[in-house]
Amino acid sequence: MLVNLSGLKSVGLEHFLIIGAILFSLGIYAVVTRKNAIMVLMGIELILNSANINFIAFSKYSTADLSGHLAAIFVIILAAAEAAIAIAIVLNIYKNFLTINIDEIDNLKR
Structure with a gap:
């Protein structure tokens, strides 16, 4: 049995x-x-992923070049480096202050 898919809308840029x-x-x-601090880092990752979706979508629907894909790959690499450095900073903060709550970290030098 064949299903007619002609009545479905296609996915567009919007x-x-x-x-x-x-x-x-x-x-x-x-x-x-x-x-x-970990939840804040997850929020930053969501922001970077939304930028990636926009880069890929504009690249697909505006031109035939791969500039949006290259920008998205650069953002993915940047996000991986940011996550590694941020986790190292959070672990260092936990070692010094015994908390990762941003409000409880009030000074940088003990």
Whole structure:
């Protein structure tokens, strides 16, 4: 039995932009409202992933070149480096202050 798919809408640029905006909004919400440093880092990762979705979508729907894909790969590499360095900083903060809550870390020198 064959199913007629001609009545379905195709996925367009606006769908990708809506998903990117939702991810960006959730990332901003996580960064602003969370006190835990790990949750703030997860919010930053959501923001970077929303930028990747927008890079890929604009690259697909605007031109035939790979500039958006290359920018997305650069952002993925940047996010991996940021995560490694940020986790090292969070572990060092936990070793010194015995907490990872951002509000409880009030001075850099003990």
